[in-house]
Amino acid sequence: MSILKDILYKVTLDAVKGSTDVLVRNIHFNSRQVEVNDVFVAIKGSATDGHQYIEGAIKQGAIAVVCQEFPDTIKGDVTYIKVDDSSKALAVMAANYYGNPSENLKLVGVTGTNGKTTIASLLYQLFKKAGYKVGLLSTVKIMVDNTAYPATHTTPDSLTINKYLKTMSEEGVEFCFMEVSSHGIHQNRTLGLKFEGGIFTNLSHDHLDYHDTFAEYRDVKKRFFDQLPKTAFALTNGDDKNGSVMLQNTKANTYTYALKSYADYKAQILENQFNGLLLKLNDNEVWVRLIGTFNAYNILAIFATAELLGLEKQETLRLISELESVSGRFQFMISDQKITAIVDYAHTPDALQNVLETINDIRTKNEEVITVVGCGGDRDKTKRPKMGHIASALSTKVVFTSDNPRSEVPETIIEDIEKGVEPQNFKKTLSIVDRKQAIKTACQLANPNDIILIAGKGHETYQEVKGERSDFDDFKIVKEFLKQLQK
Template identity: 75%
Template sequence: MMQLKDILYKVNLNAVTGGTSVAVNEMHFDSRKVSLNDVFVAIRGTVVDGHDYIDQATAGGAIAIVCEKLPEVIVNGITYVEVDDTQSALAIMAANFYGNPSGDLKLVGVTGTNGKTTVSTLLYQLFKKAGYKVGLMSTVKILVDEQEYKATHTTPDSLTVNRYMRMMAAAGVEFCFMEVSSHGIHQKRTEGLIFAGGVFTNLSHDHLDYHHSFAEYRDVKKLFFDHLPKSAFALTNVDDKNGLVMLQNTRAKKCAYALKNYADYKAQILENQFDGLLLKIDESEVWSRLIGSFNAYNLLAIYGAARELGLDKIEVLRYISELESVSGRFQYFVSSSKITAIVDYAHTPDALKNVLETINSIRTKNEELITVVGCGGDRDKTKRPKMANIASALSTKVIFTSDNPRTEDPVAIIEDMEKGVSAENYKKTMSITDRKQAIKTACQLADNKDIILIAGKGHETYQEVNGVRSDFDDYKIVKEILNQLNK
């Protein structure tokens, strides 16, 4: 058991009521989990305020309370620690509680609107191929070397992050690759972590339901690079107009990658087909099974990060040629009737545009491109008409449908999308609220050699309606329907 004073190391304290030389059993920010001799950290969340549950934590046996404002009733025998920001305090305390495990790993954070999962997962694959023990913290899953755990958030809470990293360090993991979301940065979940490097992929329209403006969203991403130590590297995509912004105030070693502009790591697309990409990276040709220009950027980011982490150029290029696509990211198959079905997580305007432009750059234009797309409920509404406009402009047919409606009316979400369709494209579109029926209709409309894109959910194996999650896997469903139709 650790003492409270050791857990509070490096936390900015305003006042302490009671002693800090007390033994602590566990740490929690959920009052329902508190038991005897635990510390409760009161977090002000977007929905609930942990300060309202201090009494519940006290009743549960808390030995200490960390808060921004003292409760009206002070209980004898309990230590109260006042701080300006309990989210920041939780992150630093969590790192201390688990023995600062990120310092025992080479931790690399990947941030940006699109590509975080692909880049972090492929880096995990590459370093595994190179013979290292590796950790992964992604939207899809958490991997402690080869042991898999289910992920619930893009960037988990500070306690979860540090707990898994302690498990990684104990298992002999040398490198960990972690998705870093804007929510995670804003909520201080990455504070207290020691990063060996950071990678910026790109920045486009997303999460404006949470961040009040695009400028705020960009600046939150930039904070991650501002806080990197001098010993780390900061690798950015300089073809993105916000790429250099990320490096403005960083103390880390600045390096860049690009397809179009001057950069430390350069690539050129020589061939772009449905069976893969032929790239020239730093004057060496390499074949990859991944598809599309957006994946050329992802592969170049992986190459740059691996080189910055000390791997040999030829070795890295060889492993890149062996990498496999990530679940739900341009995942495709061709049916017996030669219909190509593609499932992709594209759930932002920019990601959808990238996927559709990639398909259009490869197809011969003699085939139909039928897109099935929806938008999530209780999320950024401003992107709905934009996504519909992009889908209808770049497809030959579009079916608007449900994604994860959550607590919103799916019909109302689709109506928001339809507002973005221009008059000349309206005849291409139809709306089917039931997602499975929408996918089935796309399959029925498709003919020999046509292409179906099912966008928005990608790797997700559920659909959330009114708080209830039911099994739903786009890839399994479209494969099953096409096999049944067997045109």
């Protein structure tokens, strides 16, 4: 139990009705979870307004309500707190309730369109190899040192973040690496957290179903760096035109990394093969098991972050050479017939282009590149033709299929993708709605030495159709079909 006024520390209060000297059991923003002596925080979301559920929360036993507008009926035995923004209040309250755990470890946030999961996960891997207790908050999973928990959002809600950070603190975790999504920043989920540093990867077309414009999307990302304390570091990609924008108003110590332009941390690709990269990182050569230019950027960001967090350079280089690729990020296998199958999370135009350009850079051009790709339903529709254009322009054959259609009609999504295919590339493409059948067809089309890219779902082990999830793992499925071809 905590005292309400302690939970409200540093929350800007517009008005209070009732006592803040009451004992509180828990905090909830979902009224259905409220029990006796809980605080209910009414948040105005994009889909629903929590203010509609205040009365229900009180009936379930809420002892206090935090809201942006007082309800018409005020009950004398309930404390009402009026604030300007309930989501901001929730973030600060969550940190206070769990004892501000982010202050007890070194928390580093990674934001950008592509590369967040890879950088956060590999930093977790690297610091574990260096002998530290480490935490991870990512799209793929949540790790409290060696214990794994399932992840539901790229950036969880404020209560969930602080709950896990408290567990990490209690377990003696020293470093935590966290993906920070634009949704998470916009909804103030990271407010109230003390960051040791922030990393910006890149910015490209994504989430315009949520953000009205690209400029808004960029500025939301920038807000994360604006909020960093002066004791933190801000590390940005100097080759991305938005990298400098992120640093414009930050109080943090600023650093850049780049392959093409002048930067504090520089990398040069000496060799690029399917079995890895030979890189020069600030004049130090290192062989890594990851593939492609986009991973050279990721490795460089990891190298810079490790140094900024105090790791010894030679030790960092040794550990970087041992890093293994993240599930669903350029994850590949080679069948007995020498067919290479690659599974990648590429679900944005920029990410798909990066992966296909990497494949085309490495291959000898005697092989075919067969791409299986779709687009998610109930998400940004404007990127669909771009995905179709890139896939058909950079592959020798393309199978358009379903991703996670969600509530949309799969055929309609595929039609949107096909609109981006230029006339000269029509003959390269075919459409198969069933994703499993599409992967099977790609395997049947492949000859020895050909390359199959299955893009879009990566690490996901499910497919969502009409609101229902069923088991679906791209890597397992392509592996099974290639085995069948061997018989």
